[in-house]
Amino acid sequence: MSENNSNLLSLIKARRSTRKFKQRPVEREKILQCIEAVRFAPSAEHSQPWRFLIVDDPAKKELLVKHAFSGVYSATRWAAKAPVLVVILAELDFLANRLGKQITGIHYYLIDIGIGGEHFVLQAQELGLGTCWIGWFSQKGVRKALDVPRKYKPTAILALGYPDVKKYQDKIRKEPAEMCWFNNFEK
Numbered sequence: 001m002s003e004n005n006s007n008l009l010s011l012i013k014a015r016r017s018t019r020k021f022k023q024r025p026v027e028r029e030k031i032l033q034c035i036e037a038v039r040f041a042p043s044a045e046h047s048q049p050w051r052f053l054i055v056d057d058p059a060k061k062e063l064l065v066k067h068a069f070s071g072v073y074s075a076t077r078w079a080a081k082a083p084v085l086v087v088i089l090a091e092l093d094f095l096a097n098r099l100g101k102q103i104t105g106i107h108y109y110l111i112d113i114g115i116g117g118e119h120f121v122l123q124a125q126e127l128g129l130g131t132c133w134i135g136w137f138s139q140k141g142v143r144k145a146l147d148v149p150r151k152y153k154p155t156a157i158l159a160l161g162y163p164d165v166k167k168y169q170d171k172i173r174k175e176p177a178e179m180c181w182f183n184n185f186e187k
């Protein structure tokens, strides 16, 4: 393995979902560096469907938390203490996400958002920032709190900030043999 690859793997292995943050603000230059990493992500038909609404204003964040993480979604209330909430929205294009999806049945924008979002996450990791993907939120609530134009679909949220975690709990990871085959599904 080349040195570069092993550096990347170390960064990937060090990333963990962070749900507790220092109350230190996150520098906008660092957030913009994460956005720069998104720009170079691949996407179906180069559609680049990702859009980001970065919420670092405390009053705006409170409004977002109130509407996005209430009722059935209150399990996500911990995110209220993240200094930044990054709302990832999708703008669906015609070719990949309407025509392409109709033919193959694949929601390409979800793949694209996942890749772009993870570029953001890994760049954040390199900058010493912690993140957590959030899928458990009210789309309607996000729309209401942030006045989201109809053409943008709230698809995920990232909690972002400097981690306040001494030790992350170990997680059991699937072994390669449980999820990877060469050429056919026989062992």
Ligand SMILES: Cc1cc2nc3c(=O)[nH]c(=O)nc-3n(C[C@H](O)[C@H](O)[C@H](O)COP(=O)(O)O)c2cc1C
Pocket (backbone or CB within 6 Å): 015, 016, 017, 018, 019, 076, 132, 133, 134, 135, 136, 137, 156, 171
């Ligand atoms: C698409 C997606 C949605 C997620 N939604 C939530 C969420 O709503 N709340 C939460 O606490 N964690 C959420 N997570 C974080 C996962 O629980 C976490 O990635 C997983 O348990 C593995 O732990 P690790 O990230 O520390 O490796 C989400 C992760 C992904 C990729």
